[in-house]
Amino acid sequence: MHPVHIPDLDEIRKAYAFTRAASVETPLLEAPALAARSGAARVFVKPESLQRTGSFKFRGAYWRVSQLSPTEKQRGVVAYSSGNFAQGLAAAARIAGVSARIVMPDDAPQAKRKGAESHGAEVVLSHHGDRPREEVASALAREIAETEGRVLLHPFDDALIVAGQAGAGLEAIDQFERLALPSPDIAFCPVGGGGFIGGVSLAFHYLKPETKVIAVEPAGYDGMGQSLDNAAITRVASGKSTICDALQATAPGEAPFAAVRHANVGHTAIDDTAVKQAMKLAFETLKLVLEPSGAVAIAALLQAGDEVSGRTVLCYATGGNIAFEDFARLIAA
């Protein structure tokens, strides 16, 4: 499958039918406190933080690994990741009986490194210093792939990864139907390299095109937003400060970008202050632990104003991998 292939409805359904057997059906939680605060009519949160390994990444990784050929499975896989894909891939590879080595930047949160190791992966640290961490880590992963003959997996720029993440969209659509509710007017989706929104936006595009999917990025890392505006992949300068460690990709992948263009998504950017507020509200009103990157959709809801007034909104809360001490430090600051 070429990376810029756009998975069709049959493909994403097939991926979900396979992955759901090993993944958590994350609940659809209504959030009256967030509705009251934002002016939305109703707000629902889908906590992928409760997914196996603490983020949505397991869905795509599990589908990707399942599609390796028998010889590829024997060779093993290698990937780079700042943390959540590392954990998702580690768990997926273990279930499939595939060896996994994962390159992580040396400044990735320790909780994520330990998580990947606890799920059975061998973690190799990359040292980027002042260079872009994604480039340095990916170069090391390529080197390991060549030296050891492993299959190099990309955390998001892969049509099969996009197809796997679409399960979080199909599942939400199914949950709204089971509750006899119309599809939400707006779905806010966190965006790093775009794998998650790529899949989720395709699911809504094929089945519920009345739902407007909106890409949410940290200010300064709005590569997807700029790419959509320019109708071409646009890389932003790296190095800006954000507490959203999982959303520091400087440009969307080709596969996710093709998907989101096809699905006609919108975009917005949020700041760290709103993210911290969202983390605290998720803690107190939803009883959910969200890492900063996992809270950006709720931050976007809080910043939205008129756009959400009187509407039904779905917020994807994509991850919860954060140590308590880091969480407490962020909230106190």
Place this chain on the structure above:
Amino acid sequence: MHPVHIPDLDEIRKAYAFTRAASVETPLLEAPALAARSGAARVFVKPESLQRTGSFKFRGAYWRVSQLSPTEKQRGVVAYSSGNFAQGLAAAARIAGVSARIVMPDDAPQAKRKGAESHGAEVVLSHHGDRPREEVASALAREIAETEGRVLLHPFDDALIVAGQAGAGLEAIDQFERLALPSPDIAFCPVGGGGFIGGVSLAFHYLKPETKVIAVEPAGYDGMGQSLDNAAITRVASGKSTICDALQATAPGEAPFAAVRHANVGHTAIDDTAVKQAMKLAFETLKLVLEPSGAVAIAALLQAGDEVSGRTVLCYATGGNIAFEDFARLIAA
């Protein structure tokens, strides 16, 4: 229905069929980190913290309110609660269009008081000073019932409440079956007055008697444990210190006690240190915010030792209503 009536299988199924339409199907989360730490083969956590209003209490309250006669519904209800029943009843009464006044002790956590108010209840504070807070609050609730003609609802000593809480048992049984897993060997259940474990243990007793349900109480508040040992309701002295504010009942209710005896449950007690450890582990490995009372089943797992070695264990995480600052203070201490 007499308070010591023991709901049969048809009754608890009927209650669940009604309440599930308005309640969250809380997920069944596997917890490999807790299995590794405790020596159990597999551990599953059912987070009722994600239930509507942040605890299991909504299930029983919603069923109880639904069973009021039309004239009782017009008269409205009154209850006393240290917090979680207050919120569950407030939400249940609002859905049913019934007026609710709720007596809360003046030292109940502010988050719980605000929660009850936000769900539409009118909160009346009781001032117990050195007297047992449950007795003082219940006396005030009785007074309001008499003065205003409201129906007095008890937070746990009511066979209909017990039947409603049983939904958390039926739901877990169904989830294990859907995952093609055998029923767990052990199910740890938090116990205050016993309403929750009364219902849950009946569900397992009727359908999966091979699962041993175990009552978990804070040390010093082991009224259920002592009552089981004595084969008669036994009240413990109140006034001991515990961080588990929702589990300070000094004796089980008659209806729950009848149910747990019928279902042949075991019992154990845990200390505050284990509860804090459980709260932190739930935060970091399950991404769940649990209040102290909601974390006692995980604390019991951590303290269990040989009893859980190699077994499959279910822990009910019954509530998550706690302010971030209170959570942080407890974990830091």
